[in-house]
Structure formats: C-alpha cells, structure tokens
Amino acid sequence: MFIMINETARININHILERAIDIGQRMLVTGAEVSRVERTIKFICRAYGARHVDVMVITSSIIVTIRGADIGVLTQMRRVPGQSFDFQRLKALNQLSREICAAPIPSDEIKKRIHEIDTMDTISxxxxxxxxxxxxxxxxxxxxxxxxxxxxxxxxxxxxxxxxxxxxxxxxxxxxxxxxxxxxxxxxxxxxxxxxxxxxxxxxxxxxxxxxxxxxxxxxxxxxxxxxxxxxxxxxxxxxxxxxxxxxxxxxxxxxxxxxxxxxxxxxxxxxxxxxxxxxxxxxxxxxxxxxxxxxxxxxxxxxxxxxxxxxxxxxxxxxxxxxxxxxxxxxxxxxxxxxxxxxxxxxxxxxxxxxxxxxxxxxxxxxxxxxxxxxxxxxxxxxxxxxxxxxxxxxxxxxxxxxxxxxxxxxxxxxxxx
Structure with missing residues (x-):
C-alpha cells in the first residue's frame, strides 16, 4: 500500500508545527501549566487540518508529533529555558492561540505576532x-x-x-x-x-x-x-x-x-x-x-x-x-x-x-x-x-x-x- 505525500502540504504543516511550539514554549516560560500548553499545541495543529497530534511537555522540553495521510509523520522537539512569570505576555499568547483556532492565519503572520509579543515592554x-x-x-x-x-x-x-x-x-x-x-x-x-x-x-x-x-x-x-x-x-x-x-x-x-x-x-x-x-x-x-x-x-x-x-x-x-x-x-x-x-x-x-x-x-x-x-x-x-x-x-x-x-x-x- 502506497501513501501519497503532498510535499507542499508537508512543508506548510511543518511551519505551522514550528509556530505552535513557539507559542507553547513561551506560554510554559511565562507561567502556563503543562496541560494548558499541551492543549494549546494540539488545538493549533488541528485548526490547520492535522488529525493525529501527540504532544509531550516536561519542564525542559516539548516534543510534538503529527501524522496524516498527505503529510506522513513530522516530529519537532524544543528545549525550554527556565520559567519567568510574565502575565501580560501569557495573556497575549493565549489570545493569539484563540484567534488561530477561530480563524487560522498564515505562518508568517503568526511569526510576526509572536515577535510583537516578545518585544512587549517589561517591568522596570x-x-x-x-x-x-x-x-x-x-x-x-x-x-x-x-x-x-x-x-x-x-x-x-x-x-x-x-x-x-x-x-x-x-x-x-x-x-x-x-x-x-x-x-x-x-x-x-x-x-x-x-x-x-x-x-x-x-x-x-x-x-x-x-x-x-x-x-x-x-x-x-x-x-x-x-x-x-x-x-x-x-x-x-x-x-x-x-x-x-x-x-x-x-x-x-x-x-x-x-x-x-x-x-x-x-x-x-x-x-x-x-x-x-x-x-x-x-x-x-x-x-x-x-x-x-x-x-x-x-x-x-x-x-x-x-x-x-x-x-x-x-x-x-x-x-x-x-x-x-x-x-x-x-x-x-x-x-x-x-x-x-x-x-x-x-x-x-x-x-x-x-x-x-x-x-x-x-x-x-x-x-x-x-x-x-x-x-x-x-x-x-x-x-x-x-x-x-x-x-x-x-x-x-x-x-x-x-x-x-x-x-x-x-x-x-x-x-x-x-x-
């Protein structure tokens, strides 16, 4: 049995997976609990058509695998730095994930929004x-x-x-x-x-x-x-x-x-x-x-x-x-x-x-x-x-x-x- 992999779809979903982990990593650092990070990554991936999403989050790393008939199997892993509570960034990241789930946006736009959150003012x-x-x-x-x-x-x-x-x-x-x-x-x-x-x-x-x-x-x-x-x-x-x-x-x-x-x-x-x-x-x-x-x-x-x-x-x-x-x-x-x-x-x-x-x-x-x-x-x-x-x-x-x-x-x- 042969599985036809759509290379364009595979590249697109790989970028989306990277953006989902970007958001999850930052949420974990800014104070989100493990279960919220796992759910957020799953919801974002599913919003873009991924039907099988496996997420494992621990204190120092995030591992995500997605599978599909047209994309095959994709896995990404990310090292997570130490936690540093920042409630305004956490709120902004959560709002971004909600917007993505409601109406998926291009990977480049997500990357731009994440950069804006990263450059928010911090407490003096x-x-x-x-x-x-x-x-x-x-x-x-x-x-x-x-x-x-x-x-x-x-x-x-x-x-x-x-x-x-x-x-x-x-x-x-x-x-x-x-x-x-x-x-x-x-x-x-x-x-x-x-x-x-x-x-x-x-x-x-x-x-x-x-x-x-x-x-x-x-x-x-x-x-x-x-x-x-x-x-x-x-x-x-x-x-x-x-x-x-x-x-x-x-x-x-x-x-x-x-x-x-x-x-x-x-x-x-x-x-x-x-x-x-x-x-x-x-x-x-x-x-x-x-x-x-x-x-x-x-x-x-x-x-x-x-x-x-x-x-x-x-x-x-x-x-x-x-x-x-x-x-x-x-x-x-x-x-x-x-x-x-x-x-x-x-x-x-x-x-x-x-x-x-x-x-x-x-x-x-x-x-x-x-x-x-x-x-x-x-x-x-x-x-x-x-x-x-x-x-x-x-x-x-x-x-x-x-x-x-x-x-x-x-x-x-x-x-x-x-x-």
Missing part, C-alpha cells in the same frame, strides 16, 4: 524593587512580624532585588544565584540586631523568602502528578524541593531569635494577603485590573483557611477549601476576561504557598532540633498536598461543567471556547 527595575519591598513587608506582617519588622523586611527586600539584578548580569548559574541571595538575605535580616534594634529576623526572612521560594513550582508539580503528568511532576517536584530547602536553609543560617514574633490578627491576615497578592501580580507584569481581582481571590482564599481552624476544624481542610475557592474563582474570572485561569489562580493561592513553613522547617534543622524538623517538614508537605488536591478536584469539577455546557450549546468542545 525600579518598579520591581518597589513591589518586592511591599511583598516582603506585607508578608513579614502576615507571618507575625511587628511594624518595625515589616519596615526592615522592606529594606532588605530592596537590597535583595538589587543583588538579584546584579547577579543576573553575571554568568552565575540561576540556582546558585538564588541560594547565594538567600544566604545574604539571612545575614541582612540578622544585621539589624547588631545595631541593637529590637526586631525579629525570622519575620524579616519569612517576608523575603516569598518572592524567591519556588513554592508554586512545588504545588504545580504535585498538581501535575494528580493530573497524571507523572514525569513532568516528578522532575519539577525534585527540582523545587531541593531548591526550596537550599533557599530556606540560606535564610535560616543567618537568623536568630524566636521563630515568630506575634500572633497575627485576622484583619491583618486579610489585608496583607490582599497587598501581597496585588504586588505579586504587578511584579510578574500583570495588568492592574487583573491584579486587583487576583488580590481579592487571594484574600478570599486565605479567609477560608482562617475560617476552618476558627471553628475547630482541620487546618489542612482549610487549605483544601481555600484552594477550591481560588480555583473556581480563577476559572470564573478567566471566562469573564477571556484569559488563562492561571493568571488568577497563581495569585489566589500565593498566601497559602508554604514559604513560611519551609523556612520554619529549615530553621529547626539548622538549630539541630530534629524532632521539630520532622514534624514541621511533614506539616509543610501536607500543606502543599492539600492545596494541590483542592486545585485538582476543583479543576476536574469545572472541566466537567464546561463539557456539559458545551454539549448543551452545540454538542462540541471547540478550542475557541476554552479559557
């Missing part, structure tokens, strides 16, 4: 310093710091962002740079005590650990494993756990004093969760309107985690409920604003990310308190699993609802109808 150094300082100050108060601790955390945050910028100009490995940054951060937090100031280094460290700890990567890796993306999940979790422990240890080595300053009041929790979520969104180049909505989701999600212990219920159930609230809210907002739910979900769960818990775990380790180290370590893992489980289950419920809605409307699940 001054703005990133300002947002980092506010994040550090707000989460310092969130984790039990007093006003003076929050001010000192903001000062340390300014110095750390400047150091991060300088390290970025060198050829130093990014992971080594993060570990070095954490050691310097721990020493800076402790330095205020050298001048006789009555501050709590632990509160300063927990505020500044939030912008650097890959807590979201850790939760996303567990989420991937729940979603049967086992290889990607294992790779990301191993990387995130190792890096998180090194960063937390770096901050903890330079710390002294108590592990927490004061018990945080409920309204301080909600206020600092809102401010922290807002500034994180802006730090990751999000639109101010999206930032406000994401911050409200963050505040609401943390409200659930407060509500459960207040009624004497299990605190891990509170984290689970908060993650469910954040996921459903993010999906609804994504449908309203026609953008990826990830933009709101990442911010929605940011206050629940176990950055403070990781710091406490390594604080006990460097203090050689192995009993507390073990208990806190298990607790930290359960926080992450509870959040990931809440996200996965809520996502499954939402996807089931969307499938039912699609059947009621037109009987098909079009790629143009996705978030």
């Amino acid at each position: 150094l001054k703005a990133s310093i300002f947002y980092w300082a506010l994040i550090a100050a707000s989460f310092s108060a969130f984790f039990g710091g007093r006003t003076e601790d929050a001010v000192c955390a903001g000062i340390v945050g300014i110095l750390l962002r400047l150091l991060q910028y300088l390290l970025g100009q060198t050829q130093l490995n990014p992971y080594c740079a993060l570990v070095l940054l954490s050691f310097v951060g721990g020493m800076l937090a402790n330095s205020f005590m050298w001048f006789g100031m009555d501050i709590h280094p632990a509160a300063i460290n927990m505020g500044n650990i939030m912008p650097v700890i890959p807590g979201l990567a850790l939760m996303n890796s567990i989420r991937d494993m729940f979603s049967q993306e086992t290889i990607s999940g294992l790779l990301k979790s191993a990387e995130a756990i190792l890096l998180s422990l090194l960063i937390a240890a770096g901050f903890a080595f330079g710390a002294s004093g108590t592990i927490i300053a004061f018990e945080t009041l409920w309204w301080v929790y909600l206020l600092t969760a809102f401010v922290g979520g807002l500034c994180f969104h802006l730090l990751w180049h999000g639109h101010p309107k999206d930032a406000v909505m994401g911050a409200l989701v963050c505040m609401g999600a943390w409200g659930f985690t407060l509500l459960f212990p207040a009624f004497g219920w299990n605190e891990f159930a509170g984290y689970f409920a908060g993650a469910v609230f954040a996921t459903i809210s993010a999906e609804i907002l994504a449908r309203i604003y026609k953008c990826p739910a990830t933009i709101f979900l990442i911010i929605g769960v940011i206050a629940m990310v176990p950055g403070g818990a990781l710091y406490r775990t390594m604080f006990y380790a460097v203090s050689a308190d192995w009993g507390m180290f073990g208990r806190q370590g298990i607790k930290t893992l359960l926080y992450a699993v509870s959040i990931a489980a809440g996200i996965v289950i809520a996502t499954a419920i939402w996807e089931t609802y969307k499938a039912w809605l699609a059947k009621r409307t037109d009987g098909t699940a079009s790629c143009a109808a996705r978030n």
